[in-house]
Amino acid sequence: MAAVGTLLVLAVFSAIVTTIDDSVRSLHAGIAGETWALSGMSLGLATTLLTAGALADDVGHRRVLVWSAGALAVASAIGALAPDVAVLVAARVLQGMAGGGVLAASLGSIGRAFPSGPERAHATGIWGAAVGAGITAGPLASALLAVPLGWRSGYWLEAAAAAAVMLAATTLDDVDRRARGRLDLAGIATLGAGMALLTAGMVEARHAWTGAAALALFGTAALLLGGFAAIELRRRRPLVDPRLFGQPGFLASVAGALFTGLAIVGLMSYAPGVMQRVLHITVLESALVLCAWSATSMVVALAARKLPAALGARARVAIGLALCATGEAALTGLGADSEWIRLVPGLLVAGVGSGVANAGLGRLAVESVPPDRAGMGSGANNTARYLGGAAGVALVVTIVSGAGGDSLTRGWNTAALVSAGLSALGAVIVASCRGRRRRPVPAPALHLAHQFVRPVVRAHPRPTAHASTEAWPIAPGSRALTRRTK
Numbered sequence: 001m002a003a004v005g006t007l008l009v010l011a012v013f014s015a016i017v018t019t020i021d022d023s024v025r026s027l028h029a030g031i032a033g034e035t036w037a038l039s040g041m042s043l044g045l046a047t048t049l050l051t052a053g054a055l056a057d058d059v060g061h062r063r064v065l066v067w068s069a070g071a072l073a074v075a076s077a078i079g080a081l082a083p084d085v086a087v088l089v090a091a092r093v094l095q096g097m098a099g100g101g102v103l104a105a106s107l108g109s110i111g112r113a114f115p116s117g118p119e120r121a122h123a124t125g126i127w128g129a130a131v132g133a134g135i136t137a138g139p140l141a142s143a144l145l146a147v148p149l150g151w152r153s154g155y156w157l158e159a160a161a162a163a164a165v166m167l168a169a170t171t172l173d174d175v176d177r178r179a180r181g182r183l184d185l186a187g188i189a190t191l192g193a194g195m196a197l198l199t200a201g202m203v204e205a206r207h208a209w210t211g212a213a214a215l216a217l218f219g220t221a222a223l224l225l226g227g228f229a230a231i232e233l234r235r236r237r238p239l240v241d242p243r244l245f246g247q248p249g250f251l252a253s254v255a256g257a258l259f260t261g262l263a264i265v266g267l268m269s270y271a272p273g274v275m276q277r278v279l280h281i282t283v284l285e286s287a288l289v290l291c292a293w294s295a296t297s298m299v300v301a302l303a304a305r306k307l308p309a310a311l312g313a314r315a316r317v318a319i320g321l322a323l324c325a326t327g328e329a330a331l332t333g334l335g336a337d338s339e340w341i342r343l344v345p346g347l348l349v350a351g352v353g354s355g356v357a358n359a360g361l362g363r364l365a366v367e368s369v370p371p372d373r374a375g376m377g378s379g380a381n382n383t384a385r386y387l388g389g390a391a392g393v394a395l396v397v398t399i400v401s402g403a404g405g406d407s408l409t410r411g412w413n414t415a416a417l418v419s420a421g422l423s424a425l426g427a428v429i430v431a432s433c434r435g436r437r438r439r440p441v442p443a444p445a446l447h448l449a450h451q452f453v454r455p456v457v458r459a460h461p462r463p464t465a466h467a468s469t470e471a472w473p474i475a476p477g478s479r480a481l482t483r484r485t486k
Contacts, residue, residue, distance in 0.1 A: 001165075001172055003130040005065060008165055009099040011039050012076065012158050013296075015142040016092070016274045018287045019151040019317030025150065029085035035087045035203055035397050038269055042390035043199040043262075045103070046383050050240055053104035053296025061105040062172045069100025069166035073159045079321020080155035080195045091155075096386070102165075104379045125305040128358035132351075136291055137231075137446025138182025139272065144289040149483075178461040189232050189239065193385070194224030202391040204394025249314065249368035251431035253377070256317040256361050257384035262352060264324055265385070266392015267331075267419040268293060270400060271343075274412050279340050289340050292347035293354065300355025307356075313363040318431040324350045325423035331416040334409050346416075353423075361385075392419070441477055 016023070016037065024034045059116040075098050079091035106127070121315060142154035201217030233239035246248040272286040272364025281289070307316065331343055369377035399418065400411035 001065070001106070001169060003106070004168070005069070005102045005165060006127055006130040007134040007137065008069075008072075008158075008161055010131050011138035011141070011161075012095055012099060012134075013045075013138065014070065014269070015137045015138035015154050015158065016041075017269050017290070018139040018143045018146075019146045020273055022283070023088065023176050024085065024149045027082070027085040027088060031397070031401055033085040033089070035394065037085065037092060038397075039203045039393045040089045040092030040200070040392045040460055041096035041099065042386045043196060043203070044093040044098075044391065045100045045386035046096075046099045046199045046390060047196045048100035049104055049214060049386070052378040053100035053377070053463045054184070054240070056101075056105045061319070064106040065169045065172075066166055067100050069162050069169060071098035072102060073162035073166065074098075074160035075237060076155050076162060080152045080159065081150075083363060095158075096161075100379075100382070103382050106378075112277045116479060120188065122305050125303075125359045125362075126307050127302055127362045128304065128355065128360075129298045129303030131358045132294050132296075132301055132355060133476070134269075136294040136298060139287040139290055139294075140284075143284040146283055149462040152227050168265060184231075184235060187228055190224050190228040194221050194228055195387070197221035197224065197363050199387060202387075202394045238484040242250050242379075242417045244369065248433040249364060250377075250380070252314045252317065252430045253361065253364035253368045254384045254427065255382050256314075256321065256357065256364065256430045257431065258388040259321060259422060259429070260354075260357060260361065261385040261388025261390075262392040262395075263321075263328070263419045263422035264392075265389035265427060266394075266396045267328060267415060268350075269389070269393050270396045270415070274334075274400065274408065275340065275343070278334065278409055279338065283342055285340070289343060289347070292344050293351040296351025297358060298355035301359045302306060302355075304356055304359035313360040313367065314430060314433060316360030317357050317364065318427045319325065319351045320355070320360060321423050321430065323356065324348065324354025325353075325427065326352060327351070328416050328420035328423060329396060332413045332420075334412055334416075336409055337478070338409075347400050 008328065020034060020038060024030075027033070029037070031280060052064060052068065068219065072095060075091055075094035078094065079088055082088035082091055102106055142151070143154040145157060147321055195215050198221035201214050201221060204214045204217060205209070232242055238461060245254075268290065272283075272290055275286040275289060276283065304316065311319075327346045327348070332347030334342065365377045365378075365381035369380075395413045395418070399415040401406065
């Protein structure tokens with residue numbers, strides 16, 4: 001059910017990318033409406049994921065999954081009935097808020113249900129494959145329905161699927177939970193408002209990153225998030241423990257997810273629209289071309305569990321981002337007379353990288369936090385992903401937006417190159433998130449310690465009549481030091 005819930009949310013998240021042109025045209029919206037429609041669900045996800053993760057840890061993952069799936073069904077129905085772009089954007093935000101609960105409960109339940117080791121690696125690989133499967137199924141199903149029935153039909157399908165998941169989740173046994181009692185209402189309020197304003201600022205920054213509206217949103221968000229940090233430092237059981245940011249594994253998880261959204265989700269969300277406008281292919285054809293990336297990531301995420309065990313989750317994320325950078329760089333060079341086949345090699349390489357990274361991120365998210373806070377780890381990881389996604393969409397729209405023709409192709413080539421650079425930067429940052437290795441104690445120091453402790457041991461012998469041999473800790477390569485007591 002964790003994989004099914006994740007697949008559903010990613011399908012809902014990505015379904016709009018192939019029908020965005022039809023929907024904004026039908027609702028008489030401009031480029032601003034298009035940007036908000038693409039980014040609305042990211043805003044909702046970024047706002048609620050951490051809160052939903054903490055709530056799932058406290059009241060139970062099954063319960064949060066049922067509530068959230070029901071809310072997702074209602075939000076999808078609102079999108080299907082939207083009379084204008086404002087209602088459509090509101091529906092997308094609500095879909096994101098409900099989807100945040102589904103995602104946090106899904107990945108968090110894996111952290112509690114599967115112990116660390118091969119079983120968890122297999123489970124997180126399936127979860128990573130569900131991410132790719134959702135991104136594959138969403139645009140395809142939306143495009144197939146849009147041709148005969150219009151773009152609204154995709155939202156009705158999403159509502160039906162969410163209702164089915166809600167009903168299925170009611171039959172599940174809940175994983176162990178430790179109720180905390182009172183909810184951290186102050187933390188929930190400041191975090192939700194801060195994340196909403198931060199994401200809104202990133203979307204509004206499409207017009208101007210230093211504009212008055214964007215700066216006001218960023219400034220207010222910074223104050224609220226600072227207040228949230230101050231509140232959480234005083235809590236015995238915070239929504240997200242600020243001290244975790246000092247842990248290399250948690251930092252790698254958050255940084256990897258952030259750059260996945262910023263550099264990959266942002267570019268791929270806009271790719272079908274560019275294909276339709278520049279390559280003059282249909283909605284369904286653009287969805288099929290995008291499958292070269294999304295379907296590949298699904299298959300690779302499933303196969304990632306066969307990678308050598310010595311290749312840890314952090315290394316996998318770094319390698320995945322590096323491959324994404326290579327694939328995105330291959331997407332440059334698009335011209336007005338290019339064919340769709342020109343994009344396939346780069347999409348395939350980026351798909352391999354996304355599959356490896358997604359499997360590694362799922363594992364990092366649950367391993368970098370205490371076992372009873374797996375929901376929080378999931379929430380933090382996915383919050384970073386979709387916060388990055390909102391910023392990535394705003395960045396790509398800013399670069400690509402133009403009056404079609406050659407200016408659009410130049411904008412796409414620039415956006416692909418910038419995304420490749422961001423993926424490479426993310427790979428470097430994740431690879432650098434390493435804990436400090438403890439230096440082995442030199443053998444001479446051990447000899448000195450042995451000489452100092454021996455008189456104390458002789459003065460206070462153990463009450464035993466049996467001889468025993470105890471090994472002292474030694475540096476690699478040095479001789480074992482032992483002592484015998486009678």
